Amino acid sequence: MKTLVLILGDQLDINSSALRNFDPSSDEVIMIESRNESDYVWSHKAKIAIFLSAMRHFAEALKEKKIPLTYVKESCLAIEEVLRQQLIEKRVTHLRCVEPGEWRLKLAIEDLARELNLNLDMLDDDHFYCTNAEFREWATDKKELRLEYFYRHMRKKHHVLMDEESQPIGGQWNFDDQNRKPYSKNGPGFIxxxxxxPADExxxxxxxxxxxxxxxxxxxxxxxxxxxxxxxALAALDHFVNHRLASFGTYQDAMxxxxxxxxxxxxxxxxxLKLLNPREVIKSVLDAYQNSALDLATVEGFIRQIIGWREFVRGIYYLDMPQMAQANFYQHxxxxxxxxxxxxxxxxCMKxxxxxxxxxxxxxxIQRLMITGNFALLAEVLPQQVSDWYLAIYVDAIEWVELPNVVGMALFANGGRFTSKPYIASGAYVKRMSNYCDRCQYKPEVRYGEQACPMTNLYWNFLINHQSAFNQNPRTRLMTANLSKISTEDQQLIQDHAKMILANIDLI
Ligand SMILES: Cc1cc2nc3c(=O)[nH]c(=O)nc-3n(C[C@H](O)[C@H](O)[C@H](O)COP(=O)(O)OP(=O)(O)OC[C@H]3O[C@@H](n4cnc5c(N)ncnc54)[C@H](O)[C@@H]3O)c2cc1C
Ligand code: SF4
Incomplete structure (x- = not known):
């Protein structure tokens, strides 16, 4: 055999760069189901199932294309252990793969290649618009890493929503202020x-x-x-663009x-999982924008998530690993x-x-950021435990996207590396953006005492604890200005109540 091509569970792209120039007469693909991938964090059953099912379906697609494949099912060994056995057994000297989406796997494969003296061809993941090298170059001369500038760079470079004069369509880059509406007081109505x-065999x-x-x-x-x-995946994209996109923007933040x-x-x-390519998602949305009466704010809002946030957090992940995984700015x-x-x-809201x-x-x-993330920050939870929870519990969680969102966005654990302020909010925000507070036994406007909303109490407690840092940041100064309207006695009562909540956090 000339080359063994490793395809990981989140690399299920039939047009993958690892399969280009594939020679079925001498090359072979390997896919590995490893128990370690399902329990290195305490994964949600649906997360384990979506990976395994998508992998097995992808293996079928490879077989239909007559691509030689070794599919290792339900192994108790780690991926690199199975790979070691197979490489030795098959006497392979060349290993090819796309760069993994988790740092630990990238290191494990590189270590193995060194140990076995293999010729390793680890390719850029060209599923993404922006390579890691390009992101690094973009970041080099930036005093601050901010999504907005990266997003503009991507829009210009890929000519997305740009006019003939290379200006953003609609005269502005960002319509975020139109994309933050709550549902009506009577609820979201028909969605x-x-x-x-439904599950097949x-x-x-x-x-x-x-x-x-x-x-x-x-x-x-x-x-x-x-x-x-x-x-x-293509059917899901089509359905979204034709039936759901029109209302996406307006109610993006509503709960x-x-x-x-x-x-x-x-x-x-x-x-x-790479069943869909972001380019086909963008194309489909832009086609719909040209051919129907879609609102620009909605289209721009959606496109920003794909060629903005998604590409941005991936660039940051590779730029800041491995230290990002240990970040704990507040020492929580x-x-x-x-x-x-x-x-x-x-x-x-939490329930x-x-x-x-x-x-x-x-x-x-918004549920991930302003409910579970916000509370974890206000309750001073160790970032690595929060991150492990997100990585375990969401079906779409892969470290390159999960970690920057948790550590950088939700917890400010990397000290504002790419956000200008911590995203914290009290129960007043939750009340404005949802109906969670209507039947809650806590009251969003009460700061201490039996009925105090834990979100509200811990929000003010957080501001008291970080008052001087918040005062120095123009983006958070308004928050602490409101704090100064609360009497010293009340501030003490807030802090006393917060101590009680934090000491009994499993019971609230
Ligand atoms: C604390 C926290 C943890 C998160 N963990 C993950 C994760 O493990 N995996 C994951 O894919 N997303 C994660 N996100 C981002 C975002 O919440 C999800 O992508 C989104 O909720 C997925 O649902 P959707 O497909 O309906 O997205 P939509 O709201 O419809 O957005 C469209 C697409 O834009 C992309 N996108 C939107 N926001 C982001 C973002 N902040 N970062 C990267 N891509 C984004 C996603 O690909 C998403 O499918 C996290 C966000 C936060 C705040
Ligand atoms: S009152 Fe507080 S705890 Fe209850 S739903 Fe509202 S924000 Fe959440």
Whole structure:
């Protein structure tokens, strides 16, 4: 054999650069199901299932194309252990793969190649618009790494929503201020539901395996409706663009009890498994914009997530690893409350967000950022425990995208490396953007005492503790200006109540 091509569980792209120049007469593909990948964090059952099912379907697609394949099923060994055995057994001297989406795997493969004296060809992941080298170059002369400038660079470079004079269509780059509306007080009304993909035989086999092997892992398989093939991913894209995109922008930040998906695209799993290419997502959205009466603010808002945030966090991940994984700017040390794994809390916003997460392995961006993320920051939880939770519990979680979002966006644990302020909010924000507070036993406007909303109490406690730093930042000064309107006595009562909450965090 000339070359063994390793395809990992999140690299299911039939047009992958690793398969280019593939010679079936002498090359072979290897795919490995490893137990280690399912339990190095305590993964949601649906997360394990989506990876295994998508991998098995992809293996079928390779076989149909008559690509020689070794598929190692349900191995108890780590990927690199299986790979070592196979490389030795097959006497392979050349290993080719696309750069993995998790740093630990990249190191493990590089170490193995050194150990076995292999010729390793680790290729750039050209699924992304921006290579790691290009991002590094873009970042080199920047005093601050900010999404907005990177996003403009990407729009110009790829000529997305630009006019003939190379100016942004609509005269501005960003319509974010139009994309933050809550639902009406009567609720979201009719929402076109996302497409669902009932389990086929392959997926049902995976369910049996996951149920047998991972009975104590969190989450449920009962509501598993994720796309697991390229055809399904394309259908999901088509459905979103034709039936849901029009309302995506306006209600991007809105939350409503038992409305888990809102108008969101639910495309992250397909994108991250590489069943969909971001270029075809952008093309599909731009075509729809040209051919129908879609609002520019919605289209721009969606495109910003794909060629802006998604590419940006990936660039930052490779720029800042491995130290990003240890970042702890505030030196927070508290353990993650147990109810992050069960949803058993009296806080309605948390109960709903964690509850739907256990049910589907999904929560949308604002729930991840302003509910579970916000609370973890205000409650001073150790960033590495928070990150492990996000990596375990979301079906779309792969470290390159999960870690920067948790450490950088939600927790400010890297000290504002790419955000200008910590994203913190009190119950007043939750009340404005959702109906969670309506039937909560806590009151969002109460800062201390029996009825005090923990989000509100810990928000003010956080401001008191970080008052001088917040005063020095023009973007947070307004928050501490409001703090100065609270009497010293009340501030003391807030802090006393916060101590009590933090000491009993598993019981709130
Ligand atoms: C604390 C935290 C953890 C997160 N962890 C993950 C994760 O593990 N995996 C993941 O894919 N996304 C993660 N995100 C980003 C975002 O929340 C999800 O991409 C989004 O909720 C997925 O749902 P959707 O496909 O319906 O997205 P939509 O809201 O419809 O957005 C469209 C697409 O834009 C991309 N996107 C949007 N926001 C971001 C972002 N901040 N970073 C990267 N891509 C983005 C995604 O590919 C998404 O599918 C996280 C965000 C936060 C705040
Ligand atoms: S009152 Fe506080 S805890 Fe209850 S739902 Fe509102 S923000 Fe969440």
């Amino acid at each position: 076109n539901e996302p497409l669902e993909f 392959t997926t049902r086999e995976v369910f049996d395996f996951v149920t047998r092997q991972y009975p104590t892992h969190p989450g449920s398989l009962a509501h598993f409706v994720w796309p697991v093939t390229r055809e399904q 409503w009890k038992e409305t888990p998906f809102g108008w969101h695209s639910i495309l992250s799993t397909s994108l991250n 040390q508290r353990a993650l409350p147990n109810w992050y794994w069960t949803g058993e809390t009296k806080m309605n 709903d967000t964690v509850g739907q997460t256990l049910k589907y392995g999904y929560a949308h961006h």
